[in-house]
Amino acid sequence: MRSAALRFCPVLLLLLAKVHLGSAAAVKKRAVKSDVLKPDPYSKKCPMGTYLANDSSRCLPCKKDEYTEYPNDFPKCLGCRTCREDQVEVSPCNSTRNTRCACKNGTFCLPDHPCEMCQKCQTRCPKGQVRIAACTQQSDLRCGPPLDNSSSFTTTGIIISTMLPVVLVFLLVLLCCCCCRRYSAGSGGVLSRKPRAMVKILLQRMGIQDNNCNEQIYQQQQQQQQQLLTTEQGSEVPRGVEVEVEEVAPRTPNVETQRNLVPVPGKDPITVLSSSFNTFVDLVPFPQWRRFGRALGLRENNLYQAEQNDRESGEPLYQMLIMWLNKEGSKASVNTLLETLSQISLSGVADIIASELIRNGYFQYEVS
Structure with missing residues (x-):
């Protein structure tokens, strides 16, 4: 029994191998049959890398050195391109892409x-x-x-156009500060007319008014006048300022604190009054000139006309005072101007102007 079983083993192995090979061939045959591509049922085109067979029922793959880059219904694939002598191959041809060439x-x-x-x-x-x-x-x-x-020129132009206004404003502010210091350090607090007039012209044309500087001048004038009025007999009196030493009552707004002024004997009152206008122009803070004119009874039209008639010198206050003089006629008095300054809270400026007019020989105190 054992020897018979051994004789049948080779036969069984052969049968098993045949059955296995047959089943594998059947599977392969079915796989090949299922891999056959068919055209799209709607567009009737084959996918890229294939072409439409003659019977229009199958899509066959492209052969070597052939390609189709898009869905198509070509009867055969396109031939691959060969690069020219003046070109180099960037990428080789395949079934879905032509050869890519570029210049050397x-x-x-x-x-x-x-x-x-x-x-x-x-x-x-x-x-x-x-x-x-x-x-x-x-x-x-x-x-x-x-x-x-060009780039350097453009950059330079931008820098100049940006920095020029800043530099101009800085120079104007510096000039005003210098004027403020000279005003406070000078004898009697009086500046020469030319530098001040030049500053006013620049400020008026540029449309810039340094209110802080004017306010500083006004405060310094008030402090200086207060010191002059409270100076005791025997103390040092500043040069160029005549001060009568007397007991001074406390200062209150809008109250006359000094005696009236009268023209120096031998001079025409109107001529002396018009000559004193330069002192008012030098010492009255520029932002206050319109307020000063309104307090004198001038109308806005007069103030506008004064400003228009004096564009060159930058001193509309002078033109305003001339208009006031023409309006008042023989009734015009320097005491009216000083009292008006006191009424608009510029009594310190009025006192300094009075002292300056006396020092310049225009007026003197009225003898009671």
Whole structure:
């Protein structure tokens, strides 16, 4: 029994092998049959990498050196391109893409033109121009005018246009501060007319008024006058200022604190009064001139006319005082001007102006 079983083993192995090979062949046959592509039922086109067979029921794959890049109904695939001698191969051909070629180094072919032949690149730019972009396989050497000069000019222009207004404003502020210091340090607090007039012209034309500086002048004038009025007998009196030492009552707003002024004997009152207008122009704070004119009874039209008639010198206050003099006639008095300054809270300025008019020989105190 044992020997008979051993004789049948080879036969069984052969049968098993045959059955296995037969089943494998059947599976392979079914797989090949199922891999056959068919055209799209709607567009009737085959996918890329295939072409439509003659019976129009199958899509066959492209052969070697053939391709189709898009869905198609071609009867055969397209042949792959061969790069020219003046080109190099960028990527090889396959069933779904043609051969990709490009111009050799030093040559180019514009992408929006048919590349029948690669053109040589320029080796240098024309005289007076510089290289903007190097030569590539799609473009020639690009040249243009130098950019450094124009860029530098543009940058310089921007810097100048930005810094010039700042520098002008800084110089004006510095000039005003210098005027303030000279005013406080000078004898009697009086500036020469020319520098002050020049500052007023600049400020009026630029539309800039340094209110802080004017306010500082006004406060210094009040402090200086207060010191003069409270100076005791025997103390040092500033040069150029005549001060009568007497007991001074506490100062209250809108109250006359000094005696009336009268013209110096032998001089015409109107001429002396008009000559004193320069002192008012020098010492009355510029922002207060309109307020001063309104307090004197002038109308807005008169103030506007004074400003229009005096654009060159920058002293509309002087023109305003001339209008006031013409309006008042023989009734015009320097005491009216001083009292009006006291009424608009500029009594300190009025006191300094009075002292200055006496020192210049225009007026003197009225003898009671």
